[in-house]
Amino acid sequence: MKFVWYEKNGIKQLGVLQKEESHILSLKDLLPERGFLDLLDFIKRYTPEDIAVIRGAMEKEKPQGTPLTKVRVLSPIERPIHDIICVGVNYESHLKESTLGLKDPKLDGPKEPVYFSKRAVRILGTEEPIEGFLSLDDALDYEVELAVLMGKEGRDIPKDKVKDHIFGYTVFNDVSSRTLQKSHIQWYKGKSLDTHSILGPYVLFAEDAAYPPDFTVETQVNGELRQKSSTRLFIHDVDKLISDFSRGITLEAGDIIATGTPSGVGMGFDPPKFLKSGDLMECSISGIGTLRNKVR
Missing domain, CATH: 3.90.850.10 (Fumarylacetoacetase-like, C-terminal domain)
Known part of the structure; x- marks a missing residue:
């Protein structure tokens, strides 16, 4: 499982790569009720149940989500909590x-x-x-x-x-x-x-x-x-x-x-x-x- 912080249509969001790594699955779509703000927020609050939902979506045969070529990939952590x-x-x-x-x-x-x-x-x-x-x-x-x-x-x-x-x-x-x-x-x-x-x-x-x-x-x-x-x-x-x-x-x-x-x-x-x-x-x-x- 690979997490990616990316920008699509001017909006930054957190996602994971679909298993073929050609598409990004947005966590806003997979876990809408959880409201993860970014990767740091996810690291602090994720649960085993969240991971299970993400893995299930990743395993689908047909590519889902947004093509990687249509987004701008950003640093996974742009502003670190410490040096x-x-x-x-x-x-x-x-x-x-x-x-x-x-x-x-x-x-x-x-x-x-x-x-x-x-x-x-x-x-x-x-x-x-x-x-x-x-x-x-x-x-x-x-x-x-x-x-x-x-x-x-x-x-x-x-x-x-x-x-x-x-x-x-x-x-x-x-x-x-x-x-x-x-x-x-x-x-x-x-x-x-x-x-x-x-x-x-x-x-x-x-x-x-x-x-x-x-x-x-x-x-x-x-x-x-x-x-x-x-x-x-x-x-x-x-x-x-x-x-x-x-x-x-x-x-x-x-x-x-x-x-x-x-x-x-x-x-x-x-x-x-x-x-x-x-x-x-x-x-x-x-x-x-x-x-x-x-x-x-």
């Missing part, structure tokens, strides 16, 4: 290239997860152009990541209970300004320029995904494959990340956790392959979808 929780250097290969590229001694083999936050007043969706801010920093980079959406509030979550707190998974492009990232020591500024958070295009319901997560992640820039890896290669798996982060910190339903990117980012090449105006980024995760965004 995005990001995990740094969570693949061994990216740890090596980051240590060299950022020249940061803190990255020399950290034994515990590296966390940082990313400000996102508004999160972009697929097909939306990003502002490069190349006059501010011309070392613009891409990072494909698996994003975990929390479905249930919790603190001090045991590893064997983490799965119960996850609503779903989606694709995240953690666009980064490397010069700012290095010059400010902390990464917040270099990670947080406007339009540099991209999410979507769909959210895969956790019940329909393997656990632990088993996805292939990749990035192409102008058709050139730059990144390709598997979430099986995480240094710290999802159980570890969420259990560890939640020690003494409350995670809320709707929180977004970006789990880190593999090697192949622009700064990892010699010479670096940073993004330029007009470049097309395509960030994909198997079984979820592809984010396509140009640099303006």
